Amino acid sequence: MSPKHENAWGAPAPGEDEPLDAHDVAVLGRVGRAVEAVDPVPEGLVERSLFAMTLARLEAEVMELQQIEAPAGSVRGDAPPLEARTITFTHERLTVMIALSTDDDGTHVRLDGWVAPAATLTVELRQPGGERTTTADDDGRFAFTAVDRGPTSLLVHLPDGGDVTVATPVIEL
Amino acid sequence: MTRAAEEPLGGTPDADESLGDRAARAVLEFREGRTDALTDLVREATPLLWHTVRAQGVDRDVADDVVQSTWAALVRHADTIAEPKAVLKWLLVTARRAAWETVRKGRADLRRRTELPDDVTEGAAALPDAGPGPEAEVLTDERDRILWSSLRRLPARCQELLRLVSLADRPDYKAISASIGMPVGSIGATRGRCLAKLRAVLTEQGEASWT
Numbered sequence: 001m002s003p004k005h006e007n008a009w010g011a012p013a014p015g016e017d018e019p020l021d022a023h024d025v026a027v028l029g030r031v032g033r034a035v036e037a038v039d040p041v042p043e044g045l046v047e048r049s050l051f052a053m054t055l056a057r058l059e060a061e062v063m064e065l066q067q068i069e070a071p072a073g074s075v076r077g078d079a080p081p082l083e084a085r086t087i088t089f090t091h092e093r094l095t096v097m098i099a100l101s102t103d104d105d106g107t108h109v110r111l112d113g114w115v116a117p118a119a120t121l122t123v124e125l126r127q128p129g130g131e132r133t134t135t136a137d138d139d140g141r142f143a144f145t146a147v148d149r150g151p152t153s154l155l156v157h158l159p160d161g162g163d164v165t166v167a168t169p170v171i172e173l
Numbered sequence: 174m175t176r177a178a179e180e181p182l183g184g185t186p187d188a189d190e191s192l193g194d195r196a197a198r199a200v201l202e203f204r205e206g207r208t209d210a211l212t213d214l215v216r217e218a219t220p221l222l223w224h225t226v227r228a229q230g231v232d233r234d235v236a237d238d239v240v241q242s243t244w245a246a247l248v249r250h251a252d253t254i255a256e257p258k259a260v261l262k263w264l265l266v267t268a269r270r271a272a273w274e275t276v277r278k279g280r281a282d283l284r285r286r287t288e289l290p291d292d293v294t295e296g297a298a299a300l301p302d303a304g305p306g307p308e309a310e311v312l313t314d315e316r317d318r319i320l321w322s323s324l325r326r327l328p329a330r331c332q333e334l335l336r337l338v339s340l341a342d343r344p345d346y347k348a349i350s351a352s353i354g355m356p357v358g359s360i361g362a363t364r365g366r367c368l369a370k371l372r373a374v375l376t377e378q379g380e381a382s383w384t
Contacts, residue, residue, distance in 0.1 A: 024372075035224065037312055042223075050212060052244060053211075
């Protein structure tokens with residue numbers, strides 16, 4: 001048993017009142033490596049979070065991610081193959097559904113969307129590199145073509161007098 | 174502790190500054206319009222948030238969303254958090270609650286969709302299965318597989334604690350305390366008990382040597 005203040009992690013942190021022996025340190029080390037292998041933090045999550053924080057400063061109301069439907073075999077949000085992925089976002093006043101497909105030989109993404117209830121709303125596509133704007137048609141349909149891959153959020157301006165904007169969570173295209 | 178060269182101007186970080194201290198400083202600086210410390214905090218604390226959310230039984234896609242939303246909520250509330258020292262705890266509690274909420278809703282949706290009778294899953298909102306099972310296929314080393322399956326046989330609380338403690342060489346016990354809602358003073362003893370349980374299971378499996 002090693003002396004109390006000399007375990008492998010240096011001085012005890014608050015709450016670390018029991019010293020660890022070498023065996024415990026070894027087991028914990030392996031647990032840590034296993035956790036990282038089995039359940040890694042998704043690639044790009046930090047960037048998506050930072051982008052979400054930037055969007056949060058716009059004070060838009062955030063929609064809820066309702067459902068992701070992916071073709072069998074591509075389950076993870078952090079896996080780039082998004083062909084034919086469909087995502088639904090909800091808000092108390094609006095639902096947005098988007099379908100993703102590849103564009104330009106797979107280097108870009110095509111995004112087809114529907115807002116419900118259908119209305120000619122202004123839809124913005126935001127990415128760290130910039131923003132684009134389009135308008136949904138009478139059926140609530142809109143589309144963005146040749147979209148860059150990367151963290152992306154849609155902002156929809158609601159049609160009432162007040163300047164209410166709802167934003168989707170950041171998704172990785 | 175002579176790392177003066179790395180210290181940003183105006184800041185007073187040092188090697189003993191805890192994650193909680195850095196979170197407090199990040200929010201104070203953010204209020205003054207400086208965002209660098211907050212960006213660093215996002216990089217540093219996202220793994221802790223991720224594993225906290227995942228430990229509540231949330232799947233990866235949704236956990237991704239919960240973590241982002243938690244950070245976004247911090248920006249929205251940055252001006253109203255009265256006690257900067259509590260920022261890290263606020264983040265972790267917010268993430269946990271959002272995770273529970275999605276799990277609860279997911280169950281409700283599932284029940285609605287399958288129209289099964291409401292077979293009491295309440296009460297033990299203490300979520301059943303704290304993590305991935307089949308994904309453990311990525312572990313190629315047989316000993317790691319044994320370790321993982323042994324870990325999963327521990328009580329959920331032990332799994333959660335050991336996962337979080339194992340993430341860093343020098344775990345921030347105050348942060349972990351906030352994350353799992355256990356008093357900081359009892360973490361050392363609980364960790365000891367959990368490790369002892371894990372070792373007992375490993376020994377049962379014939380895995381005696383780890384050093």
